[in-house]
Every structure is written in C-alpha cells, then in structure tokens.
Amino acid sequence: MYTQGLDQADALPDEELSERFEAKVAAEEKVEPTDWMPAAYRTLLTRQIAQHAHSEIVGMLPEGNWISRAPSLRRKGILLAKVQDEAGHGLYLYSAAETLGVTRDELVDQLLSGKAKYSSIFNYPTLTWADCGAIGWLVDGAAIMNQVPLCRCSYGPYARAMVRICREESFHQRQGFEIMTVLAQGSPEQKAMAQESLDRWWWPALMMFGPPDGESVHNDRSMRWKVKRFTNDELRQKFVDMTVPQAHFLGLTLPDPELSFDGEHWTFGEPDWAEFKRVLAGDGPCNKERLAARRDAHADGAWVREAALAHAEKKRG
Amino acid sequence: MGDHSVEALLRVGDSCLVLAQRLTGWCGHAPALEEDIALANIALDVLGHARGLLTRAGELEGAGRDEDALAYLRGAEEFRNLLLVEQPNGDFAHTVVRQFLFDAWTAELWKGLAESSDEVVAGIAEKAAKESAYHVRHSSGWVVRLGDGTEESHRRMLAALEDLWPYAGEAFLDDEVDVAAVEARLVPLPSSLEKPWRARVSYVLEEATLPVPPDPWWQRGGRQGRHSEHLSYLLAEMQVVHRAHPGVQW
Numbered sequence: 001m002y003t004q005g006l007d008q009a010d011a012l013p014d015e016e017l018s019e020r021f022e023a024k025v026a027a028e029e030k031v032e033p034t035d036w037m038p039a040a041y042r043t044l045l046t047r048q049i050a051q052h053a054h055s056e057i058v059g060m061l062p063e064g065n066w067i068s069r070a071p072s073l074r075r076k077g078i079l080l081a082k083v084q085d086e087a088g089h090g091l092y093l094y095s096a097a098e099t100l101g102v103t104r105d106e107l108v109d110q111l112l113s114g115k116a117k118y119s120s121i122f123n124y125p126t127l128t129w130a131d132c133g134a135i136g137w138l139v140d141g142a143a144i145m146n147q148v149p150l151c152r153c154s155y156g157p158y159a160r161a162m163v164r165i166c167r168e169e170s171f172h173q174r175q176g177f178e179i180m181t182v183l184a185q186g187s188p189e190q191k192a193m194a195q196e197s198l199d200r201w202w203w204p205a206l207m208m209f210g211p212p213d214g215e216s217v218h219n220d221r222s223m224r225w226k227v228k229r230f231t232n233d234e235l236r237q238k239f240v241d242m243t244v245p246q247a248h249f250l251g252l253t254l255p256d257p258e259l260s261f262d263g264e265h266w267t268f269g270e271p272d273w274a275e276f277k278r279v280l281a282g283d284g285p286c287n288k289e290r291l292a293a294r295r296d297a298h299a300d301g302a303w304v305r306e307a308a309l310a311h312a313e314k315k316r317g
Numbered sequence: 318m319g320d321h322s323v324e325a326l327l328r329v330g331d332s333c334l335v336l337a338q339r340l341t342g343w344c345g346h347a348p349a350l351e352e353d354i355a356l357a358n359i360a361l362d363v364l365g366h367a368r369g370l371l372t373r374a375g376e377l378e379g380a381g382r383d384e385d386a387l388a389y390l391r392g393a394e395e396f397r398n399l400l401l402v403e404q405p406n407g408d409f410a411h412t413v414v415r416q417f418l419f420d421a422w423t424a425e426l427w428k429g430l431a432e433s434s435d436e437v438v439a440g441i442a443e444k445a446a447k448e449s450a451y452h453v454r455h456s457s458g459w460v461v462r463l464g465d466g467t468e469e470s471h472r473r474m475l476a477a478l479e480d481l482w483p484y485a486g487e488a489f490l491d492d493e494v495d496v497a498a499v500e501a502r503l504v505p506l507p508s509s510l511e512k513p514w515r516a517r518v519s520y521v522l523e524e525a526t527l528p529v530p531p532d533p534w535w536q537r538g539g540r541q542g543r544h545s546e547h548l549s550y551l552l553a554e555m556q557v558v559h560r561a562h563p564g565v566q567w
C-alpha cells in the first residue's frame with residue numbers, strides 16, 4: 001500500500017538511452033535487478049518501495065498498541081499474527097529495495113532521521129478497541145486497493161513481493177471487518193464504539209490514496225513505467241464504491257453528508273487536504289510519537305545487534 | 318477430576334498466558350525486524366498453549382468458565398503462574414534470560430505432559446513440545462550470542478541473570494496440589510524436571526561464558542496465588558476492555 005505519491009519529480013531520463021527500456025516496459029516485460037534501467041526509474045522505485053517498507057514498520061505501532069488489551073484471547077492471537085505479518089512485509093520490501101542498490105541500514109537511517117516518508121495514516125492515534133477493526137477494514141482495505149495493481153508492477157522484485165503481501169492483506173482486511181461486524185451487532189456501547197471509530201478513520205483512509213490527480217507530481221511517469229496502473233482518484237473511487245455497501249451492511253453511518261449514489265458510483269465529499277499536508281509535513285497527532293518509538297527501538301537494540309555481529313565474528317575465528 | 322487437576326493445569330496455562338502477554342510488549346520495538354517476527358512467533362505459540370490449557374482447566378472445573386472467563390475475570394490472587402514470567406521485560410538481556418529459563422523448563426515439562434492421563438492435555442503437550450524445541454533453540458542462541466558477544470552484552474547478561482535467577486527455581490518446588498495431580502497421572506512432578514533443566518542451563522551458560530549463579534533462596538508463591546507487585550498491573554492492562562463490557566461477544 002501506502003504509496004501516496006509523496007515524491008518530487010526528477011529529471012526525465014535521456015530518451016535515446018532509454019528507448020529499449022521503454023519498449024520493454026510497454027510490452028509488459030518485467031525489469032529485473034541486473035537489467036539496465038534509467039536512473040530516474042531506479043530512484044522512483046527505490047523511494048516508493050522504501051516508503052512502502054517504512055509504512056509497514058511504522059504501521060505496526062498503532063495496532064501493536066492494542067495487542068496487550070485485546071478483549072479475548074482469540075482476538076489477541078489474531079491481532080498479534082496480523083501485526084507480525086506487517087513486520088514480514090517490511091522485511092520483504094526492504095529486501096526488494098536492496099535489489100536496487102541501497103542497504104536496509106541506509107533506508108532505516110532515512111526513516112529515523114525524518115528524511116523518508118511513510119503513509120500518513122499511521123500518524124493518527126488508536127483510541128479504542130474498535131480502531132483495530134476500523135484499521136483492518138479500511139486501512140488494510142485501502143492497502144489492498146493500492147497493492148493489487150502493484151502485483152503487475154514493471155519491477156520484478158517489487159511485483160513478486162506484492163503478490164505475497166496481498167495474500168496476507170486480505171486476511172487483515174477480513175479480521176478487521178469481523179471485529180467491526182461483532183461490535184456493530186453487539187451492545188449499544190459496542191456499536192457506538194464502532195461508529196465513533198469509523199468517524200475518525202474514514203477521511204484519513206481516503207487520504208491514503210494520495211493527493212487529487214491534478215496535484216500528484218509524478219503520476220504520468222509512474223503510469224508510463226507501469227509502476228502505477230490507476231490514478232489516485234481512480235483508486236479512491238474504487239475504494240469508496242467497495243466500502244459504502246459494507247458500511248451499510250454493518251448499519252454504520254459514513255461521516256460524509258455529501259455521499260450519494262449516481263447510478264454507477266458513489267460520489268463523495270472532498271477530504272481535508274490541508275490536514276493531509278499537515279500530517280505529511282510532520283504535524284499529525286502522532287508523528288513525533290511514532291518516530292520516537294522507532295528511534296528508541298533502534299537505539300535500545302544497538303548493543304544487541306553489535307553483540308550478535310561480534311559473536312558471529314568470533315565464530316568465524 | 319478434583320480441584321487439584323484444575324489448579325495444576327492453571328499453573329502451567331497461566332504461566333504461558335502471562336509470558337505471552339509480556340512478549341507482546343516487544344511487538345514493534347524489538348532490536349531488529351527479524352527479532353520482532355521471532356518474538357511474535359514465540360508469543361503466538363505460547364498464547365496457544367495457554368488457550369489450550371485454560372480451556373481444558375475450565376472444562377475439568379465444570380463451572381462453565383471458558384478460556385476468556387479464566388483469563389479476563391480472575392484477579393491476581395487467582396492466577397497461578399510462576400513469578401518468573403510476570404517479571405518485566407527489562408532490556409533485551411532480561412527478556413532473553415527470562416525466556417531461556419522458561420523454555421528450558423517447558424522443554425522438559427511438555428515431554429512429561431505428553432504422557433498425561435488426560436488425552437486433551439497430552440495432545441496439547443505433544444504439539445507444544447515441538448514448538449518449544451524451537452523456542453529453546455532460539456533463546457539459547459541469544460544467551461550464547463549475548464553472553465559471548467561484546468563486553469557490554471556480557472555485562473547486561475550478568476545483570477539479567479542476577480535479577481532473574483532467584484525466580485528460576487520455583488518451577489521445581491512440589492506442593493500437595495502437585496502430588497495429588499501426579500497421583501492422577503495428570504502432570505509430571507515439578508521436582509522431577511529439575512535435573513535435565515539444570516543440565517541444559519549449565520551447558521548453555523558455559524557456552525555463553527556466563528557463570529551458573531549459586532542457588533539463592535528461590536522466590537516462590539506464584540503457583541499458590543501470591544505474586545510480585547508486577548502481576549496486578551499486567552492484568553489490569555490485559556483485562557481492561559473485556560471487563561468494561563461484561564458479557565458481550567468480541
């Protein structure tokens with residue numbers, strides 16, 4: 001998921017040098033790590049995969065928060081397995097990024113220094129148990145919308161990582177929807193908890209698809225290089241069309257008075273793009289806490305990683 | 318089956334549950350991504366063991382309590398876990414030492430429980446034995462790596478051993494509940510597991526260039542419901558949502 005189109009545009013590659021590359025991509029052939037590729041393609045992919053990897057890792061925190069308080073042992077196990085999957089996604093994606101010539105350490109440093117971006121959604125707080133439901137349903141649901149087309153991405157290692165990840169994401173979405181279903185059909189307090197959570201997560205979930213098409217800096221090139229298959233607005237529309245009936249099924253109300261069906265699609269109101277920019281710029285409710293948690297884990301673990309290396313050295317003799 | 322059977326199963330099941338709860342605290346905060354995954358894996362296994370044993374204890378009790386009633390609606394004084402597992406995560410060295418002392422115990426315990434006269438318990442134990450064989454390999458690996466790693470890691474491991482060792486022996490102290498449950502051939506006698514446990518612990522610590530601490534007064538009481546100050550906080554957090562909404566589905 002978590003590809004929000006956060007990048008600045010780079011200079012286009014020299015067309016002569018890239019002619020063969022372009023033809024190959026246009027023919028839907030996969031680009032592999034040892035193939036020649038334009039520097040801008042490499043940069044684009046590295047940045048997107050890294051952002052994606054960081055999002056998986058930072059994304060462990062909001063839900064990870066609730067594992068200790070999960071209200072049944074079954075839910076505790078499911079949530080723990082889900083958050084563990086996200087760690088696995090981070091690993092596959094860092095590995096995919098490494099095939100482009102960066103190291104995981106470099107990428108992690110970029111995250112911890114605040115230089116690299118990750119999905120804005122994880123800078124919102126998880127305040128109730130229902131948030132674990134809303135995140136699975138909406139955030140993982142949006143992730144699937146974003147990621148299914150990425151399974152056909154022109155860059156082989158990324159596409160293959162996405163195939164694996166998408167399989168797990170659908171389990172994530174299902175468990176979230178199941179949490180919401182139980183709450184929505186539960187006591188009045190549980191139903192209110194589900195509604196309140198949906199009220200908070202709906203708009204941030206729509207923002208996960210990135211800025212409106214007119215403002216997205218590199219849509220054209222991403223599309224031509226078959227990294228992106230649909231525009232931000234197309235994906236957002238698909239997501240809304242899928243999700244509105246699910247909310248109706250749950251008997252919950254989406255917090256958008258402008259929502260209406262035009263016979264084919266659900267039209268919806270405009271997300272608060274000023275909020276989106278603010279959260280991306282670092283002023284979301286939890287940006288500082290999320291980064292601090294990652295920095296602390298990294299710093300606290302330094303002696304462990306050093307010791308593991310030192311021990312391995314000794315064994316090598 | 319009498320009360321001693323329920324008690325004996327809770328002693329193991331609660332130990333697994335409380336340890337799993339502690340381990341989840343690392344999720345998203347481990348020293349490396351690979352270790353996030355490994356610790357979550359172990360927590361999931363141990364949680365599974367807890368669920369099986371709590372469910373069985375509830376069935377044997379016959380009072381209609383399922384795994385959740387037992388996990389969420391008992392107070393600290395009703396928990397029967399070892400004091401060892403309720404000790405805080407501390408730094409990674411403390412978590413590793415706690416895990417290793419526990420894994421070295423359960424590696425023996427599951428073998429004994431696999432012979433239980435209760436088929437359900439034996440089935441749980443058979444599966445658990447395979448999983449805990451992996452756990453003890455994992456935690457032994459870390460004990461050795463950190464014990465024989467850098468000066469700092471060695472120092473931290475010494476500190477962790479010193480803090481946690483007094484809680485290591487409780488698992489092997491028999492009382493009348495154990496004796497009764499052993500007579501029913503439900504569980505192995507706790508003290509019978511001590512010898513192989515010690516052998517493994519000594520071997521791994523030596524490999525790790527760490528001394529086996531002298532036997533102290535073993536801290537005890539967890540298995541009888543007298544806990545350290547830590548458990549009540551742990552349970553308060555674990556039970557907060559469940560208790561706020563009595564009687565609903567999740």
Ligand SMILES: [Fe+2]
Nearest residue numbers: 056085086089
């Ligand atoms: Fe994921």
Ligand SMILES: [Fe+2]
Nearest residue numbers: 086140169172
């Ligand atoms: Fe996910």
